Amino acid sequence: MRTREPAVLDLDFSQDPHRLVASLRAEAPVRRVVLPRGLRAWLVTGYDDARAMLADPRLSKDSGRIGELFEQHGGRPAGYTDSLAEHMLNMDPPDHTRLRKLVNKAFTPRAVARLRPRVEEITGRLLDRIAEAGSVDLLGTFAFPLPITVISELLGVPEGDQDAFQKWSNVMVSVAPPEQARQASAAMADFLTRLVAVKRAEPGEDLLSDLVHATDDGESLSEVELVSMAFLLLVAGHETTVNLIGNGVLALLRDPAQLAALRGDPGLISGAVEEFLRYDGPVNLATLRFTTEPVEVGGTTVPAGEFVMVSLLAANRDAARFDEPEVLDITRPAGGHVAFGHGIHYCVGAPLARLEAEVAIGTLIRRFPDLRLDGEPAGLRWRASTLMHGLETLPVRVD
Numbered sequence: 289m290r291t292r293e294p295a296v297l298d299l300d301f302s303q304d305p306h307r308l309v310a311s312l313r314a315e316a317p318v319r320r321v322v323l324p325r326g327l328r329a330w331l332v333t334g335y336d337d338a339r340a341m342l343a344d345p346r347l348s349k350d351s352g353r354i355g356e357l358f359e360q361h362g363g364r365p366a367g368y369t370d371s372l373a374e375h376m377l378n379m380d381p382p383d384h385t386r387l388r389k390l391v392n393k394a395f396t397p398r399a400v401a402r403l404r405p406r407v408e409e410i411t412g413r414l415l416d417r418i419a420e421a422g423s424v425d426l427l428g429t430f431a432f433p434l435p436i437t438v439i440s441e442l443l444g445v446p447e448g449d450q451d452a453f454q455k456w457s458n459v460m461v462s463v464a465p466p467e468q469a470r471q472a473s474a475a476m477a478d479f480l481t482r483l484v485a486v487k488r489a490e491p492g493e494d495l496l497s498d499l500v501h502a503t504d505d506g507e508s509l510s511e512v513e514l515v516s517m518a519f520l521l522l523v524a525g526h527e528t529t530v531n532l533i534g535n536g537v538l539a540l541l542r543d544p545a546q547l548a549a550l551r552g553d554p555g556l557i558s559g560a561v562e563e564f565l566r567y568d569g570p571v572n573l574a575t576l577r578f579t580t581e582p583v584e585v586g587g588t589t590v591p592a593g594e595f596v597m598v599s600l601l602a603a604n605r606d607a608a609r610f611d612e613p614e615v616l617d618i619t620r621p622a623g624g625h626v627a628f629g630h631g632i633h634y635c636v637g638a639p640l641a642r643l644e645a646e647v648a649i650g651t652l653i654r655r656f657p658d659l660r661l662d663g664e665p666a667g668l669r670w671r672a673s674t675l676m677h678g679l680e681t682l683p684v685r686v687d
C-alpha cells in the first residue's frame with residue numbers, strides 16, 4: 289500500500305468541514321491526519337468503514353491508555369481533570385456496561401415522552417421572548433437555553449448555576465488555549481462535587497439524587513464516577529442538541545421549498561429531524577479511540593496503538609450509502625445515519641435529543657411564519673471545534 293502524507297486539519301477545518309472531509313473520502317476513506325493541536329490519528333470518512341470502526345471491540349476508549357498514548361502521538365493534554373474523566377464514554381466493557389445500565393432507563397423513549405409537556409412549556413416561554421425582541425441570535429435565546437434547562441432539571445442542577453455551567457462547558461468542547469481549558473474543567477469539577485454533596489444531604493426527585501443513592505447503596509459507582517457521569521450527561525445533553533436545532537433551522541432557512549413542505553405538513557417533523565441529523569449533524573468527529581491490535585478497514589491496516597477518529601459528517605454524506613447526499617430532503621427514508629454514533633457508545637440521549645428538536649423546530653416555524661436569516665449566510669461563523677459542528681451565532685428576524 290502506498291503511504292500518503294498525513295492530511296493536516298487546521299482550525300479553518302471547522303468553517304467548512306463538509307468540503308474537506310468529502311475530498312479526503314474521495315482520496316482515501318481511511319487515512320492519516322494531523323489534528324489542530326498536533327495530534328496524529330487515522331481519520332475514517334467512508335460510511336461502511338465508519339460503522340465498522342465504531343462497533344469494533346479491538347478499538348478501545350480506555351482513558352488511562354489514551355492518556356499514555358497522547359504524548360507519543362504529538363498531542364498535548366486536553367486540560368480535563370481526572371475527576372471528570374471516569375465516565376462511560378471513556379471506558380470499555382465491563383465498566384462501560386455497568387455505568388450505562390444505571391442511566392439507560394432514564395432516557396428510554398417512554399421515559400422521555402413524559403418530558404414532552406415540560407419541553408413544550410420551556411419552548412413556548414423562550415419563543416415569547418423572541419416574539420418581543422423581533423431580531424435575535426437564535427442560538428443564545430433559544431437553541432442553547434432549551435436543552436440546558438431540560439437536562440439541568442432532569443439532573444437537578446439549580447437554575448441559578450446554569451449560566452456558569454454553560455460557560456465552562458463551552459470552553460471545554462472548543463479548541464481553547466490549554467490554560468483556559470484547565471481552569472474551566474477545574475471549576476466544573478468543583479461545582480459538580482459540591483452539587484453531589486448537596487444531593488447527598490438533601491436528595492431531590494432528580495437523576496443525580498438517584499445516582500447518589502446508587503453510590504451510597506452498594507458497589508454500583510464510585511464517587512469520582514458519579515461526578516464524571518454528571519459531567520458527561522450535562523455536557524453531552526446540551527452541547528450537541530443546540531447544534532441540531534441551530535443547524536436544522538439554518539438548513540431550512542437556506543432551502544425555502546423544504547421549509548414550505550414542513551410547514552405544509554407538520555407531521556413530517558420527525559423525518560425532518562432525522563434528515564437534519566444526517567445532512568448537517570451536531571458532531572463532526574466522534575471521540576478518540578485507539579487500536580489495541582492491528583485492524584484492517586477499507587483495505588488499509590491501522591497498526592496497533594494508533595488513534596482513530598471517525599468523521600460522522602463524512603459518513604452521513606457518503607454517496608455509497610445515501611442517494612444525492614448533498615441534498616436536504618426531509619421526506620428521505622429515515623434511518624441509517626450515524627449522527628448519534630454506532631455500537632456500544634451509541635448516544636444514550638438520542639430519544640431526548642429527538643424530542644427536543646421536534647418540539648423546538650416544529651413550534652418555531654409554526655409560530656413565526658416570517659422567520660428569516662438576519663444577514664447573509666456567507667457571514668455565518670462556525671465554532672472552532674473538531675468535535676462539535678455548530679454555529680457561533682444564528683441571527684434571525686421574526687418581525
Ligand code: HEM
Pocket residue numbers: 376377378388395439520521524525526528529532569570571574575576600626627628629630632633634635636637638640641642
Ligand atoms: C454519546 C451524539 C444528545 C448523552 C454520543 C455519541 C454521539 C452522540 C455521536 C457517541 C460518541 C462516540 O462514540 O465517540 C449526540 C447528538 C445529540 C446528542 C448528535 C443531539 C442531537 C445527547 C443528549 C444526551 C446525550 C441529549 C443526554 C443525556 C450521551 C452520552 C453518551 C453519548 C451519555 C455516551 C454513551 C456511551 O458511552 O455509552 N452522543 N448526542 N447525548 N451521548 Fe449523545
